[in-house]
Amino acid sequence: MTASFSSLFKKTTKGVTLRLKVSPRSRVSKITAIQDDEAPSTLDLFQEKILKVSLKEPPEKGRANAALLKLLSRTWKIPKTDLHLLTGETSSLKVLLIKGDPEDLQKTLEKWLAETSL
Numbered sequence: 001m002t003a004s005f006s007s008l009f010k011k012t013t014k015g016v017t018l019r020l021k022v023s024p025r026s027r028v029s030k031i032t033a034i035q036d037d038e039a040p041s042t043l044d045l046f047q048e049k050i051l052k053v054s055l056k057e058p059p060e061k062g063r064a065n066a067a068l069l070k071l072l073s074r075t076w077k078i079p080k081t082d083l084h085l086l087t088g089e090t091s092s093l094k095v096l097l098i099k100g101d102p103e104d105l106q107k108t109l110e111k112w113l114a115e116t117s118l
Contacts, residue, residue, distance in 0.1 A: 003034040003118075005110045008049040011102040016109065017086065019050040020094040024064040026054035029071050034118045050093075065089065072096070076112055078105075 009016045019037065033052040057067040065085060073080040078098060088094030098105055 003049050003113060005106055005113060008034060008051065008113070009106070009109055011106070012097070013102075015082070015097055015099040016102055016105045017095060017097050020068070020088070020096055021050050021052045022064065022068055022088075022092050022094060023052070023054045024057060024059040024092075026056060029053075029055045029057070029067060031071070031075060031116075031118065059090075059092075062089075068094075076108060078108065 009018050021035075023032075030053070031051060032054050034049050035052060037048055037050045053068060053071065055064050055067045055071070057063040069080050069083045069085075072078070072083055076098075078100070082099040084097045084099065086095040086097050098109075
């Protein structure tokens with residue numbers, strides 16, 4: 001079952017945010033799943049789904065974070081300069097901001113959601 005845009009992404013004035021759970025030192029680097037958030041926010045800051053990502057790189061000296069941004073940029077065809085980690089620099093749980101027009105980003109990400117088999 002494919003997640004809806006609004007279950008995974010949240011529009012903001014600066015773009016779109018989402019939560020990620022990253023597993024470094026994996027066999028391959030790829031987006032692995034969209035799943036229910038195990039610890040939903042009571043402040044309504046985030047949506048109920050999170051994006052799970054596996055990365056080959058180790059979580060050392062920012063290598064895994066750099067690999068994450070590169071993977072997401074390539075997957076979504078969004079410039080890496082528009083992807084910013086808001087929280088989770090040293091944690092497996094991260095919050096990502098995708099800068100840009102929220103409506104344009106919604107169209108791009110809805111297309112990706114429709115095409116993905118997660």
